[in-house]
Amino acid sequence: MKPLPLPPKANKLQLLSFYRFIPIPEPDNLRDIIFERLRTIEGLRGTVYVAKEGINAQFAVPTGNLGALLRVFGSDGCLPFDTFQSNPPNIGLVVESDTPTFDKLVVRTRDCILRDGMNPNSEGVLDWSDAGKELDPSEWDEQLRRPNVQLLDCRNIYESEQGSFISATPLNTNTFSETWSVLDAQVKSKCIDPSEPVFLFCTGGIRCVKVGAYLRQRHGFDDVRRLRHGIVGYERWSEEGNADGKEGDDAKNNRKGKNSLWVGENFVFDKRRFAPEDDRS
Structure with missing residues (x-):
């Protein structure tokens, strides 16, 4: 069934995403439950992937219906777990209702919520809960200003070419499944050092979970640090401050006068392609 249309005078759309790595024994059943609940939310568009390893979702929802959407996945929702227990939703931009985002609502099961090209039968299964430490944007910004930081851009080359953090090393992959051979080669050639901290970032944070793990x-890195909510979270923090509700006035004042460490545009995976929007076709 198609999702309900936007109301005649549609609200602006709130963009958001979230994921959780958690064992799901019966993804097909959970997919059906989620879809039945989501299709009642007027104007909702986006994608949800459910797999045995967890759940991954991206949405554009009328701002007035944001609460209803979050309740579906929260502690009192229809899932047997709280999706936001360890990682709150990544709240993105608010855009006009006619902004190209998602065509419709899609809820699907997949072999994994983030396809990685690994063969668990031959390589063994990784523990996604052992992926290093997440840093809030304020911590990330402070630590990246230190000299000689190992900073890896875990995105594909077409994303890195549009924008990145200063001094980041891109993996230059075309697909995420190429990441592992590139990392193996960089460790072997000593381009990255397992004995030193390594900082990881991607668009919203999910790819860094798998890279960190x-x-x-596989390579014995003891100190892995990931950017919470990825580039989206950092840009929100840079522009608005107090992105995660954890900063006080002193922290905000300390940030005044600092230039953002992000340069360029953030490639996104809805129909906008770049955020913030530009005037290119």
Whole structure:
């Protein structure tokens, strides 16, 4: 069934995403439950992937219906777990209702919520809960200003070419499944050092979970640090301050006068392609 249309005078759309790595024994059943609840939310568009390893979702929802959407996935929702227990939703931009985002609501099961190209039968299963430490944007910004930081851009080359953090090393992959051979080669050639802290970032944070787990469990990296909510979270913090509700006035004042460490545009995976929007076709 198609999702309900936007009301005649549609609210602006709130963009958001979230994920949780958690064992789901019966993804098909959970998919059906989620879809039945979501299709009643007027104007909702987006994608939800459910797999045995967890759940991954991206949405554009009329701002007036944001609360209804969050309740579906929260502690009192229809899932047997609280999706936001360890990681709150990544709240993005508010855009006009006619902004191209998602065509419709899609809820699907997949072999994994983030396809990685690994063969668990031959390589063994990684523990996604052992992926290093997440840093809030304020911590990330402070620590990246130190000299000689190992900073890896875990995105694909077409994303890195549009924008990145200053001094980041891109993996230059075309697909995420190429990441592992690139990391193996960089460790072997000593381009990255397992004995030193390594900082990881991606668009929203989910790819860094798998990269962090791989570096820790396959290559023995002890100190892996990931940017919470990825580039989206950092840009929100840079522009608005107090992005995660954890900063006081002193922290905000300390940030005044600092230039953002992000340069360029953030490639996004809805129909906008870049955020913030530009005037290119």
